Amino acid sequence: MSLRHLIAEGDLLEGELVPAHLEVGDDGIIRRIHRLEAGSTARRAAIVRAREVSAGAGMHLVRPRMVVLPGGVDTHVSFCEPGHVQREGFSSGTMAAALGGVTSVLEMPHSSTPVTVRAEDLQHKRSAAAEQAYVDIGFWAALVPPSVQSRGRVSGQDRPSCAEPEELWESGAFGFVCTLLPLDHSTDALRSAGTPQLLPLTPAELREAMMRIARFDGLLAVHAEDSRTIAAAAGATGANLSSRLAWAQAAARYSAWAASRPAEAEVIAVEGLIDAVRETGCRTHILQVSTAGALELIAAAKAEGLPLSAETCTHYLSFAAESVPVGSPEFVCWPPLRDVGHREALWQGLQEGILDAVVSAHSPTTRQEKLRGAADLRLARPGISGLQVGFAALASEARSRGIGLAEVSRWTSGGPAELCRLHQKGDIAPGRYADLLIYDPEETHVVSAAGLAHKTPLSAYEGMEIHGTVVGSVLRGMQLFTAQDSSATLGQHGQLLSGPGTGVPLGPGPHQVGSGPRRRHLRVVSA
Incomplete structure (x- = not known):
């Protein structure tokens, strides 16, 4: 099931477990996070359902002792x-x-x-x-080793030469x-x-x-x-x-x-x-x-x-x-x-x-x-x-x-x-991304x-x-999968991830010792 709202008493936000409501977009990205008062999650779920008719199909209210x-x-x-x-x-x-x-x-x-x-x-x-x-x-x-590359042999079988790392x-x-x-x-x-x-x-x-x-x-x-x-x-x-x-x-x-x-x-x-x-x-x-x-x-x-x-x-x-x-x-x-x-x-x-x-x-x-x-x-x-x-x-x-x-x-x-x-x-x-682990401690x-x-x-x-x-x-x-619906079939929703070098031009020189990483964004390719 695709989630639009996940509400829990314990979400790990900025290093602490707090009550929160996560709103998730159709693309699977977290759009908004609403911090809540302790003990108010059930009421919050009821309000969201009343305000948004379609929320029932995309709502997950996590049991109180479980954490996200x-x-x-x-x-x-x-x-x-x-x-x-x-x-x-x-x-x-x-x-x-x-x-x-x-x-x-x-x-x-x-x-x-x-x-x-x-x-x-x-x-x-x-x-x-x-x-x-x-x-x-x-x-x-x-x-x-380059000697293996030049022979074009890996696992004892003749093959075309290995690729350059670039x-x-x-x-x-x-x-x-x-x-x-x-x-x-x-x-x-x-x-x-x-x-x-x-x-x-x-x-x-x-x-x-x-x-x-x-x-x-x-x-x-x-x-x-x-x-x-x-x-x-x-x-x-x-x-x-x-x-x-x-x-x-x-x-x-x-x-x-x-x-x-x-x-x-x-x-x-x-x-x-x-x-x-x-x-x-x-x-x-x-x-x-x-x-x-x-x-x-x-x-x-x-x-x-x-x-x-x-x-x-x-x-x-x-x-x-x-x-x-x-x-x-x-x-x-x-x-x-x-x-x-x-x-x-x-x-x-x-x-x-x-x-x-x-x-x-x-x-x-x-x-x-x-x-x-x-x-x-x-x-x-x-x-x-x-x-x-x-x-x-x-x-x-x-x-x-x-x-x-x-x-x-x-x-x-x-x-x-x-x-x-x-x-x-x-x-x-x-x-x-709304990539989450639900855990019962x-x-x-x-x-x-x-x-x-x-x-x-x-x-x-x-x-x-x-x-x-x-x-x-x-x-x-x-x-x-969820403990609250043991009859659900685990779905193959995985996608292929491409590394940060995909489509990125090579830099002119070596990484400088102690310098910060160049910020690049995850590229997800649909399976």
Whole structure:
């Protein structure tokens, strides 16, 4: 149903929950907001109905204990289509997003086949998603080494050469994703994980790419781990285990497996990346921060005025390595979960503004891929599926720490929207889209993976008791689902999002360190 009026006792406006009446235009944009007195919402609804005969069909009066927040913006999800729809697809993935209160997603470039390295790849993904999306969706592009581009080979198949970053930016990509793990360490691991196409850049290749991206004020997102540190840790672990039995027993313990990808690898990589940002002025985003040691470096870089941002993930804030049951491959991810000290440091980093966003890093697998090594965690395909439960899990954890919904919403909506310049998303205000999340902070539920919309019923969140439940979502004024009408069918109202470079002329020079972002407007292309 299309909304024209939404009235609630708790709307998140300018950082506080207040009674309000939202008026929504036919284009799904919030036209006016009327602040109300506490307890007056039912009377307000009756007045609007009496004044406007047609309001009944477009009226939603939210139950008193429920609150209305900006719809989630998840800038880090993998849907694996085309190529690996047995893991996830646009339909099941965006449905999970809608049910979790996420109304906009940006999809990663490396989980599908082919990887998104050409404008044609980007258009192929857009075409595949257009008729299936329950929420708005945009796409990242991948950066691969020039040697791969010149050979025109990605995923071991002969293909036309990769596109220049300028072409992908103008074609609608929101930014570029790369990894720093070099070929001598990561290729075999990535191939076993089903993602051989995300090949890493050398330091020289990285700096060259950053210089080019800085010229048009693009955005680079980096998976930052240092391979030499990881290789040394893996070798030390093997040397310390005197027998095959001891190795097998250690491989089933999460903390032992996580030690093979130590926190120091992330710190060293982040330190080198910040040096590259300082040299090039490229707007850079650090993916999946999992360790306390990276926070001090990121904070110092921001204080210096470098164009740097960083995210962490709901699973790093919800779990600790020492608490993972033995032989639980559903918790395997890169970087791995850290101990409780790192987890609490991440929470502190969010509150201090060092970290800019919390994302799901939704990376689905089939049961066979995740469980193929049984208790040997080294053989499990990395990735945690958590898109549908991410907001509720995060809000529940935040509540236990005395952190309010305004901060949680900033991490899951406002921050990610600002990062990717989705200027009409991420806030409840006139001129913004009526992308909304309706949340019952008192309804407790227990996660059942079999009940999630994700294609594979396997999740690290299985059995988690969560205090607070997403009970509705609204996309550009269209109610996707609501607890007040359980018979309604979830509608595929998602649209394709184009990045800020679409149709925008390239600037003459690089982004200046410390300068403010150039304001550009979201472009929405109808699916």
